[in-house]
Amino acid sequence: MTTTSLREIAGTIQSQRTVEGGGFSVRRPFPTAQLDQIDPFLLLDEMGPADYAPGKAVGAPSHPHRGFETVTYMLSGSMVHEDSTGTKAVIKKGGVQWMTAGSGVIHSELPTDDMMKLGGRMHGFQLWVNLPAAKKMIDPRYQGYEAEEMATVQLANGGHIRVVAGVVHGAKGPVETTSPMTYAHAVLEVGDVVEWLPEEGHTALIHVFDGEARVNESTSVSGEMVVLQRTAGLVRVEATTSAAQILIMGGLPLGEPMVRYGPFVMNTKEEIITAVEEYNDGKLVKVGKNSL
Numbered sequence: 001m002t003t004t005s006l007r008e009i010a011g012t013i014q015s016q017r018t019v020e021g022g023g024f025s026v027r028r029p030f031p032t033a034q035l036d037q038i039d040p041f042l043l044l045d046e047m048g049p050a051d052y053a054p055g056k057a058v059g060a061p062s063h064p065h066r067g068f069e070t071v072t073y074m075l076s077g078s079m080v081h082e083d084s085t086g087t088k089a090v091i092k093k094g095g096v097q098w099m100t101a102g103s104g105v106i107h108s109e110l111p112t113d114d115m116m117k118l119g120g121r122m123h124g125f126q127l128w129v130n131l132p133a134a135k136k137m138i139d140p141r142y143q144g145y146e147a148e149e150m151a152t153v154q155l156a157n158g159g160h161i162r163v164v165a166g167v168v169h170g171a172k173g174p175v176e177t178t179s180p181m182t183y184a185h186a187v188l189e190v191g192d193v194v195e196w197l198p199e200e201g202h203t204a205l206i207h208v209f210d211g212e213a214r215v216n217e218s219t220s221v222s223g224e225m226v227v228l229q230r231t232a233g234l235v236r237v238e239a240t241t242s243a244a245q246i247l248i249m250g251g252l253p254l255g256e257p258m259v260r261y262g263p264f265v266m267n268t269k270e271e272i273i274t275a276v277e278e279y280n281d282g283k284l285v286k287v288g289k290n291s292l
């Protein structure tokens with residue numbers, strides 16, 4: 001098979017609107033009752049867009065994670081992140097926070113003081129990335145990058161691609177991933193084309209979240225995620241009739257048992273019970289402090 005053939009589409013997922021913990025509205029392609037993960041990805045949430053009046057912005061107060069990574073990518077607004085390893089960082093428009101929870105992290109993700117005081121638009125994504133069994137208990141790690149620090153590709157008709165991790169259009173994102181992975185955001189004007197060659201055998205997803213885009217042989221509108229087959233082949237996305245925005249996600253499937261319970265994702269039920277017990281006993285965090 002040549003690399004110029006297009007990957008076949010396995011299916012299209014319709015996002016569902018739901019309300020998350022801190023009270024913010026999210027649009028979620030997965031997990032759903034029918035689809036608990038798209039290995040190695042565990043969850044994708046589009047936060048907002050929501051326009052907050054002064055004093056009304058919401059976030060996620062102190063909570064734990066173990067066994068996977070949380071990736072926050074902001075399109076509008078800003079959040080302040082604080083975690084048990086002592087990291088405190090502001091994620092601004094276009095910035096990304098790639099947090100490897102590993103053996104355990106307690107963190108909060110809250111609107112910045114400015115956002116609280118002045119109000120404004122909050123819009124972004126949170127992606128959950130699973131860790132392989134052998135790396136679930138690694139030390140926590142925080143990688144934060146601002147928009148200007150990411151690899152950017154300008155497209156012919158005025159759009160662009162911002163690469164967070166992996167390689168798209170020859171541009172390599174700055175984030176170091178625990179397993180081979182691609183994560184990118186593309187803004188497409190009519191006629192702009194993105195060509196992406198995910199590795200054979202890897203999961204490949206295109207999530208359309210604004211406008212309408214043609215993904216290989218099928219056209220998708222905002223809120224639809226296209227799941228490609230894992231066979232060799234190219235993924236080609238074109239904004240044919242309107243401007244569009246997409247997320248590009250790819251990764252090596254782990255193929256391991258996955259047991260999730262709220263903010264913990266492990267391989268067995270016993271490991272989940274241990275995580276809950278350790279959290280309750282104030283022993284979840286091995287690096288840093290057990291409370292914020």
Ligand code: MN
Pocket residue numbers: 060063065070107109
């Ligand atoms: Mn979190």
